[in-house]
Amino acid sequence: MSDREAQQGTGLHRAFAIIRVLAASDGTGMRVTQIARESGLTQATAHRLLQALMAEGVVVQGEGSRLYRLSVEFFALAASAGNPGNLRDLCRPALLRLSASLGDTIFLLVRSGFDAVCLDRSEGPFPIRSFTGDVGGRVALGVGQGSLAILAFLPEAEREEVIRFNLPRLRDFGVFDEVYLRTEIARVRELGYAGRNTGLLPGMAGVAVPVLDRDGRAVAALSVGTIAERLSPERLPTVVELLRRETVAIGPGINPFDVVLRRPAQGLGGINGPTRIETSDSRTGQQGRLPPGAAPRS
Template sequence: MTPSETATGAVPRLFALLRALADAPSEGCRVTQLAKRVGLTQATVHRLLQSLMAEGAVEQDPRSKLYRLGVDFFALAARAGNPGDLRSLCRPALLRLCGSLGDTIFLLVRSGFDAVCLDRSEGPFPIRSFSGDIGGRIALGVGQGAMAILAFLPEAEREEVIRFNLSRVREYGVFDEVYLRTEIEQVRKSGYAGRNTGLLEGMAGVAVPILDREGRAVAALSVGTISDRLSPERMPTVVSLLKREAEAIGPKIHPFDSTLRRPAQRLSGAAT
């Protein structure tokens, strides 16, 4: 193996380790735990951790000896922002919607077979959501925001996502292929996802897709609230406000943002 091949092979290991640290408890993880999670030897994990510590991406608690992501890693992530600066583009809309509706507003973005919470503006009512806080990830098709994105993907992409995600959405207990496809058609007809599935007791939500200039769903604006606040009488108002903001955002999305514009290119790799 050449030096360049060795270096290339180390990159996936480093990212696997970073992801494991990101999923670890806030206090951190031991080398043995990390090695088990990423499927590498303890010696290899220790060597990679030392390299990441040298760059400031990882730190070790001097007392517990546990490893966790370092401050420099978060600083770098903050400077990187997000693809196409979508978060900055949508932030004013989230604040307007939160102020007008008094509910929590989420911005979800397509990432392969998942939807990721890119931003949220907190309302006064305590809620639970599928994606959780910023950075939370959920399978496309689960929850209103992820369903809104899935429903408005191009047909070929939508079918591939359905095939891949069907076993994942079944884990929630009420989904089968007929149900999923029925929901998708309903969302495409109405232009929004707003049916209460009952998966989160006492919670309700509604979401609309954000379409780019080609009509491709790349993100969604979603309202999360308690069930009593999303009555049939209030729903049209909420949907109208969401659609107005989404329609204003769509044409402004960066046309050369590869992450948002061409997610289908990553599907095959994610499935293997």
């Protein structure tokens, strides 16, 4: 029924609604009904789309045709993909060198809209827990050292927009007020790295250095995640220096690409914990997660 400004009746949109639902599930698999409910689709439609997705190899069902889940092939497809300007390949050697020489876990974070996403990771012998955690994990820009390092080195205009947009989201993490955040950012800009134990995760600490493209804008960050004791005042400068050395080597190799500043877009948004935000946007608005049981308009 008519153009609602943006398309939400398209098959593609519905298909991805299903994919998103499945991605948000725990990987055990979901039944058609459940999927239909959570994606706001009819059972018939959900079923038909699931068949189509299976034909594409995106979805598989295990155990005598009951539960649907995303396929390993889908995983592999996207794994070889989300690699803006070959950044991951570019950084891999650096990650390996760093984790080997430091003995800590190294993260590669890239900016994606208002979030930072963990693109790669190389583990050291010291087990840690981080915000982004796994490869593919997301945090709002500003949460955690790596994320903060990126935010601090965005061009001013974008930085402001991100700050404005993210402030409400950040509240859920620390007791951030705007002044505090800006102070942090200022210090990061001055020092050239994001350090200091934020105390967000007890006993954990991190340092991060931004990776700047040829225009001096942050597109990524290398970050060390470790236990607080291992970032003593004596060791810290060494670590920072190592990180910085790698980042400056990486910078020039970056293929030009810009991350378009978009609202997290009804797209593949934060399946990850508290990162999810619910801001009804003016134009693209609509289509949040549909309240359970709400029928899609026709």
